[in-house]
Amino acid sequence: MSLPDQNNPYGGPKGAQEQEQQAPQQHAAQQPAQQQQQPYGYPQYPAAGQPYPAYPGGPDPYGDAGFPTSIPGKATAARVMMFVAGGLQSLLSILLLIGIAVDKERFERDFQDSSGLDVSAGAVAVVVAVFLVHGLLGIALASLFGRGAGGVRVGSIVWLSFLILFGAVTIPLGLIWVTLGIISIVMLAKRESGRWFARPRS
Template sequence: MSSPDPHNSPYGPPHTSQQPPQGGYPAYPQEQYGGYPGAPGTAPEMPGTLKAARTLLFVLGGISALLAVLLLITAAAITTEDLKDLNGLDDLATARVAIVVVAVILGALAALQIITAALFGRGRGGVRISSIITGALVILLGLLFLVGVPLIGLVFVTCGILVIVFCSKQDAGHWFNHPPSSVG
């Protein structure tokens, strides 16, 4: 009786025409489509400028959320003696309401920035439009901050401009318009 053919065994590894691995390194399967960017079956990679815009939106969202919390704490802790230094605000309730309104606006903007940045990976046109609108809102808020808190205002204006520029570039258009079937 002869021994069974090792290439025809149902219990062994499948027979391939490749040579066995050399030098103790395991054999890795070759890519089916060549592996170049944009090849069929491969997911496109987000451009570096969009990664930067996404990071800026996450950072701005964190700063906005932190500022909103600090403003709410300030609204709770403010006293009538603190208002003596401010011109035009004599009523404590009015000052608290104004601070809470600014905190709510900052909180809403923080949520918009973080949600928009989180959706960048899906790469759809609505996210691109949302990020450009968010950048414009950040610029407007930064211009208001320039009056009272110049450093934060400058950071907001600069980051808002960068988000708009990065999301308006041609490679951003390609990323946000790629077909949905190519995303993994």
């Protein structure tokens, strides 16, 4: 008969040895469960063979970071104003060319009376044809905003500069073109507009 251990009044020496042997086993069984719990705030990595989740809150910062995925509002506003200016300019140019073709002499008289300039109808037709080409070019550039690169942006700014010039020559009616041209250039000069045209493409 074994005497009870004085340090362990509830069991003999054998019971103490068994508890000491079971303690490391219980600690080892609890350790993997603790390792699976990651601290709050750290990224959760997927298991092997599973795709990585999309970056929350926007594009992948290590991929196309900083580039918009859709056309910005300022670029859209400039695009709309280019459509309006180019469309009105083309329409007015076509109407003037039709008037010259229908009655050349009457157009010359009316033009001289309204402007005070003694200019032939043929010279006016050439200028109007240039306005028509310029208006159609503006419509073409505006239609390329959705997929265009930096060249579309530069070409649009150049086109708007000529729009301001044509508007300044034809003031007071051309004041509309001057206003639309200045506002559109400011919109295209914004940083988000530049990033849209400089975005990487597949």
